[in-house]
Amino acid sequence: MTIEADQAEGLVSLERGELDRTIFSDPEIFERELTTIFARSWLFLCHESQIKKKGDFFEAAMGRDNVLVVRQRDGSIKGLLNTCAHRGNAVCRAEEGNAKNFMCTYHGWTYDLSGELVGVPGLEELYHNQMPAAGLKQVAQLDTYRGFVFATMDAHAPPLAEFLGRTGRVSLDFIAAQGDMEVVPGIQKFIVPCNWKFAVDNLFDWYHPQITHLSAFQTGLLPATPDATGATMKTAGVLSPDGDDMQFPGGVVSGDAGDQLVFVDVYGHAISGPTVEAIGDFGGMIDHSWRNRPEAIEQLGSMALRSFGHANIFPTCWITPPFNQLSLRIPRGPMETEIWWFTFVHKDASPEQRAAAVSGAIHAFGPAGFLEQEDGENWAQSTLQTRGASSKLIPQVLSMNLGRGRVVNDQDGIDPPYIECSINEHAQLWTFVAWQEWLRDSSWSELRDRTVPPEVL
Ligand code: FES
Ligand SMILES: [Fe+2]
The missing domain is CATH 2.102.10.10 (Rieske [2Fe-2S] iron-sulphur domain)
Incomplete structure (x- = not known):
């Protein structure tokens, strides 16, 4: 038996910020995703x-x-x-x-x-x-x-540039606007025993690093100093080895409106994360100078240029501009996801710069990366807990700052639709709202019209 379009209703509530947990392990939903999403999308x-x-x-x-x-x-x-x-x-x-x-x-x-x-x-x-x-x-x-190769199995899909929309194009511009970029040979590939949607949800999750990645920060892999980021709220109860409260670049739990920028767009594309001003230079690890290139200013638009966010081109293409990497979360089974990492460097990068990029790629994400080892454990456990007869009845909660995100539509059509706000789960919720539309197997025009962002998220 396969699920029908009407059974794809009610799995996601935009009003309550809730999801039906079974979407993360139900084999029928997984099979339907393969045809309604992965056999249609670019x-x-x-x-x-x-x-x-x-x-x-x-x-x-x-x-x-x-x-x-x-x-x-x-x-x-x-x-x-x-x-x-x-x-x-x-x-x-x-x-x-x-x-x-x-x-x-x-x-x-x-x-x-x-x-x-x-x-x-x-x-x-x-x-x-x-x-x-x-x-x-x-x-x-x-x-x-701009050098990124895409394909679709659907002859009726709209042209690539239209599918990407402004948010998808800007996501790729984060890398392309830096100059003549190329992929470092060797794609990192590994499998996590989780549903692909947990891995996608997490890429927008700026709430978890302070807890999940505590050990990575304690190793000194990433800087965690009170003045490295301009972080605005301390993390109660989490202490540094010195006994001081620690603050976490990238995991900025900020109560200040405007510290975060969220872009939500047609077909489910989104970008979410802190502003460049809020994140700073990540303790000297991040070089933002490319943002001053005239081409970058022209191509990205003023709001995207301020974003240090993570981007997802729906369904599974994650661009993480801080480290010039692109990751795919490839569905292999309801509880099995293959992760691929592509790392970009400038064509004229020196051997030292290439080595630094490779070292960063190996130590942060991928099979040997601190961060993704810690993330993967959470995704695997979260996936497992969607199968219990009682556990699966508990809704998944994505209600942080729900209803407090006012979507700004730039009248000039340069900036993608965006929200300036404090930390939130808008991008995740938007991804799932769009996911439900894809699962319904809506026509391309319905799909587009129903994924135009509302005024408030
Ligand atoms: S030649 Fe390819 S399967 Fe026979
Ligand atoms: Fe993480």
Whole structure:
């Protein structure tokens, strides 16, 4: 049995700031997400810097579909499903590389870079010189925005730039506006036993670092000093090794309205986090100087330029501009999520700068990262507790500062819709409100119209 559209109603309450917990482990909901969200939405595949030369390829994930993103002989890019037209075997076992063609290891059917079937063992004797009318299936649409390659399996999806909206485009501009950026070779990949939506919810969560990441801060990995951030509220009961109250950059529990900026936009895209002024330079770790580039000022707009927030291009593309990283939360099962990390550096970065970027990437997030180890434990436990007969009846609470966020729509159309406020859960709630619309399998126009932000969140 699969759930129907009307059963996708009532799982999220914008009014109460509550969710039905079962959405985090119900296998029927998970299967429906694969078709109504991951088979329709534009999804990030890779960056053009990863496939510079003809024959370069990178294997991306679109839900459970594996897609080979391949640089063609004419310089264009194609997205080919990595499944043989004969019996379905994967035609490429490498995660990235360079190829002249793709030969299936089962019976040897061979495809050229464009996915056309060009070789069949025994063509003359067994197929009587009739080449089977088969090739590698392609994604429905593929496009790029400033070097970021996206694709959708839905031929009726709106163009990429329209789908991204201003918030999605600004999210990518956070990296692109820094200059000629490229991906550091080697994508970090690992699996967390949690539902993908917990991992997405958490990227907007500026409430948890002070507790969850206490041990990471105590190691000195990240600075936690009273004057590093301009944080405005101390964290009662949490003491530094010296016995003083500690304050946490990034986990700023601030009572001051205006310390946080939240952008909420069509299709569920959002950016949320402290302002640059509130966060400071993260104890000297963050270089904000790129924000003074004329291109950055022009491309981001005044409000986005002030944001130190984390961005999510719905459903699962997280851009974390402070560290120039992009992460995907790939759904593998109701209780299994694969996390991928792409790290960007400037094309002209020195070896020392590259090494620093890699070191930062390894120590913060990813399989060896302090922060994501601590986060992953919470997501796994939170997912498990959505299955108990009694536990699953308890609603999930996202009501922090609910109803206190007034959405500003910039009349000039330069800044994305935004809220200036104190710490909140608006971006998470907005993500789930949009998620419910996707789950209903609304038409593209319905989906867009119903995810225009309301006046108040
Ligand atoms: S499955 Fe690929 S050649 Fe048979
Ligand atoms: Fe975290």
